[in-house]
Amino acid sequence: MKLSTRGRYGLRAMYDLALRYGEGPVPLNSIADRQMVSLHYLEQLMAKLRKAGLVASSRGAQGGYELTKPPEEITVGDVVRVMEGSFDPVQCLAHDFDHEDCEQLEDCVVRFVWKKLQDCTNRVLDSINLRDLCEGTVDLSSGSCGACASDSQRPMGTCQ
Amino acid sequence: MKLSTRGRYGLRAMYDLALRYGEGPVPLNSIADRQMVSLHYLEQLMAKLRKAGLVASSRGAQGGYELTKPPEEITVGDVVRVMEGSFDPVQCLAHDFDHEDCEQLEDCVVRFVWKKLQDCTNRVLDSINLRDLCEGTVDLSSGSCGACASDSQRPMGTCQ
């Protein structure tokens, strides 16, 4: 189980926008530079976030992207589910699954393991919003990245 | 984020073996039949579990596979990590990652979101062992599969 670059880049872009919330449209090339991601690729990712209603765009010079809601009203789960697709470890946990097909697919006991996993994942992702990220109020107690902690020139809580 | 068939089939095969623990080698074709999985594909999956030391095989007629440990000593996490690879949402959370590369890769704040996700996932998967599955002592309270509950002809806790 891995995250794709879509989820990772997408969340970093949203974090970047959250840091600049209220300052007007943020052009994508500045995000691409800061986050070191290909501009064209990021455009594709932003299209998903726009269609999901999480960001709004304005075209032309001085255009760019901005969050459609305050950072505290957007959870990490909102972003990740848009970028990665909803976390359905197995098909028959998906909302639109026809349970007539049940016996063809999965052992019940085993399926509920996946259900527990899904619940836990959503709970974690929905418990953190973009404002938490900006303010560094996320509890970082579990595990630490030594390489980052010592670099004090960078903006708070960031690596680059 | 999805589980591949490797993780799903692998856990079902291990559950099947756990139900028959102590009864001698279980031939793979019987597992493949019960779990409705291609025999040859299942062979490949079992090879991983064997190399990881979770099952032992005996060849020849009356041969088959069996757990190397009692079901209560094998967690779902043990199985899933073998089958899916360890859940490292991003590279730099992996054990062998060189943190010199840190600034190239990921924003710290965002990374700790992934760290929390990893911790929670491992905690859930490691909290359930194969005996729990066999005895149905897993707490199934969150969510339910209507199609299964009503079918009383099947072995307890199963769908098929």
Next chain:
DNA sequence: GGAATCCCAAGTAAACTAATCGGGATTCCC
């Protein structure tokens, strides 16, 4: 000796990933 098993390596079609490429449409500002 033959049936039942596990073991192994190779091949494959389809999907997915992580982009790149090339251009078009809109808007601001001078």
Next chain:
DNA sequence: GGGAATCCCGATTAGTTTACTTGGGATTCC
């Protein structure tokens, strides 16, 4: 009104992964 800055869109692509299938070989029991 012209040009720069920006978003928008569709096509293409190389590489990887997934979920198998195919075809056999080795071992063991009876």
